[in-house]
Amino acid sequence: MGDLYALDFDGVICDSCGESSISALKAAKVRWPQLFEGVDLELEEWILDQMHIVRPVVETGYENVLLVRLLLEIQKPTIRKSSVAPGLSIDGILENWSKLKPIIMEEWNEDRDTLIGLFGKVRDEWIEKDFSGWIGANRFYPGIADALKFASSTIYIVTTKQSRFADALLRELADVTIPPDRIYGLGSGPKPEVLKQLQRQPEHAGLKLHFVEDRLATLRNVIREGELDGWNLYLVLLRIHPPSVPPEGLSKLEPPGSFIWFSYSPTIHQWEWTTDIGYHGPFDYNILS
Numbered sequence: 001m002g003d004l005y006a007l008d009f010d011g012v013i014c015d016s017c018g019e020s021s022i023s024a025l026k027a028a029k030v031r032w033p034q035l036f037e038g039v040d041l042e043l044e045e046w047i048l049d050q051m052h053i054v055r056p057v058v059e060t061g062y063e064n065v066l067l068v069r070l071l072l073e074i075q076k077p078t079i080r081k082s083s084v085a086p087g088l089s090i091d092g093i094l095e096n097w098s099k100l101k102p103i104i105m106e107e108w109n110e111d112r113d114t115l116i117g118l119f120g121k122v123r124d125e126w127i128e129k130d131f132s133g134w135i136g137a138n139r140f141y142p143g144i145a146d147a148l149k150f151a152s153s154t155i156y157i158v159t160t161k162q163s164r165f166a167d168a169l170l171r172e173l174a175d176v177t178i179p180p181d182r183i184y185g186l187g188s189g190p191k192p193e194v195l196k197q198l199q200r201q202p203e204h205a206g207l208k209l210h211f212v213e214d215r216l217a218t219l220r221n222v223i224r225e226g227e228l229d230g231w232n233l234y235l236v237l238l239r240i241h242p243p244s245v246p247p248e249g250l251s252k253l254e255p256p257g258s259f260i261w262f263s264y265s266p267t268i269h270q271w272e273w274t275t276d277i278g279y280h281g282p283f284d285y286n287i288l289s
Contacts, residue, residue: 002153004207006195009159009166011214012236013144014173016161019137021051024064027122031115032069035079039072047071053090057097059215060160060186062115066104067093082107116186120162127168135172145174154207157183158194191218192225199230212236 010016025044029036050071051064058064070093073085080086082104093100105112126134148155148170157178159166163185170176184194191213199209212234213219219233 002207004154004156004198004204004209005151006156006158006198006209006211008213008215008218009157009161012141012212013148013157014138014140014166014169016138016169017052017055018139019134020058020061020064021048021055021068022137023119023123023126024051024061024068026126027065027115027118028068028072030122031065031118035069035072039076043072043075046075050090054093054097056215057094059217060116061162062112062119063097063101065115065119066101066110069108070100070104123162123165135169138169138173140169140173145176148174148176148178154204155182156198157185158188158191158211159184160186162186190221192222192228195222195228195231196225199228208232210234 007013010020025047047068051067054067054071055064058067070082070085070088073080073082074088077086084100084103088100104110123134155178157166157170163180163183166183166185167178167180170178188194191211195209195211198204209231210233211219211222211231213222214236216235219235222228222231222233
């Protein structure tokens with residue numbers, strides 16, 4: 001019996017926080033130029049610093065653009081257009097983003113598809129003008145390049161990132177080419193539905209199925225689908241997460257930058273340290289081999 005690994009991209013394979021934050025700032029300036037008049041470099045740097053902290057709440061890239069504007073409104077009361085900005089803290093964003101997002105989108109009269117298109121366009125322009133600079137703003141987590149290159153398991157990428165960007169980063173940072181039909185990017189549908197598609201494919205019959213993700217909410221959505229009970233689920237924390245994000249019962253995180261791997265036990269319905277691969281502690285991509 002072989003193994004199939006469905007890997008999330010951002011937060012599991014690639015640390016793209018720097019690039020996505022810069023792209024979001026660029027996109028926000030295009031979308032709301034009047035709001036950024038008089039915004040100096042110091043304030044821009046503050047926004048980028050805070051983006052690293054709030055990054056765990058992001059499910060889809062366009063949300064970064066919203067976060068940039070919200071952070072700006074927090075710092076500049078004179079340009080506020082949202083009812084949520086007054087008194088809002090970084091912790092407040094971390095704890096309540098799912099409630100804040102629809103409010104600000106309505107108050108700012110913004111459309112999801114428009115922001116997705118803008119975010120992609122800004123990235124495309126950056127790539128065209130400064131490809132090496134765009135690549136350099138991303139990094140792969142230690143060990144992942146070799147693990148992907150020499151993996152004996154069947155590998156799929158399941159991400160909310162646009163496929164062309166994931167493909168470019170895999171080629172440039174890992175020297176790995178993953179066939180287009182094995183990269184499920186933005187527009188492929190919810191991740192639980194993608195996993196259903198994968199397990200239904202005849203060529204995957206008999207394979208042991210693994211899904212590696214860095215968002216607890218996404219894994220909870222998978223758990224709710226009885227059809228997906230055959231998947232082994234892994235929560236990998238490769239970024240600093242707020243206290244509300246880790247699995248219940250986890251009293252504290254390892255120091256910032258630590259790699260932590262949990263697996264979900266469908267028999268006892270709780271998260272626990274991974275034991276089925278005989279490994280605890282730092283995340284090890286060699287299991288793909």
